[in-house]
Amino acid sequence: MELIKNWGVGKNITSKENFCPKCNNRGRVKVVRECDREKFDREFDRLDAPGTMEMYLIYDKAIEGCQYDYHYCPDCEEGQKYKNEYPVYDGI
Numbered sequence: 001m002e003l004i005k006n007w008g009v010g011k012n013i014t015s016k017e018n019f020c021p022k023c024n025n026r027g028r029v030k031v032v033r034e035c036d037r038e039k040f041d042r043e044f045d046r047l048d049a050p051g052t053m054e055m056y057l058i059y060d061k062a063i064e065g066c067q068y069d070y071h072y073c074p075d076c077e078e079g080q081k082y083k084n085e086y087p088v089y090d091g092i
């Protein structure tokens with residue numbers, strides 16, 4: 001599979017082909033540690049309840065107070081920069 005090119009960030013994204021939804025063009029993904037999984041789920045549900053925030057923002061906010069590890073994104077070029085630093089991200 002060809003890697004997604006992470007051209008542009010935020011509002012500057014030129015097209016869908018250049019955007020990686022897995023890591024939001026960041027190349028790495030925060031993964032909550034098992035010990036904080038419940039805390040994270042609760043916080044996520046709480047923030048998600050009003051239905052006004054975007055999923056990735058909720059994720060970012062919910063994970064803030066938790067312990068987490070970075071995993072690198074295998075789908076895009078940005079992720080390749082972190083290949084030797086972190087384990088591979090195998091979520092969706």
Ligand SMILES: [Zn+2]
Pocket residue numbers: 020021022023024025026027028073074075076078079
């Ligand atoms: Zn990616």
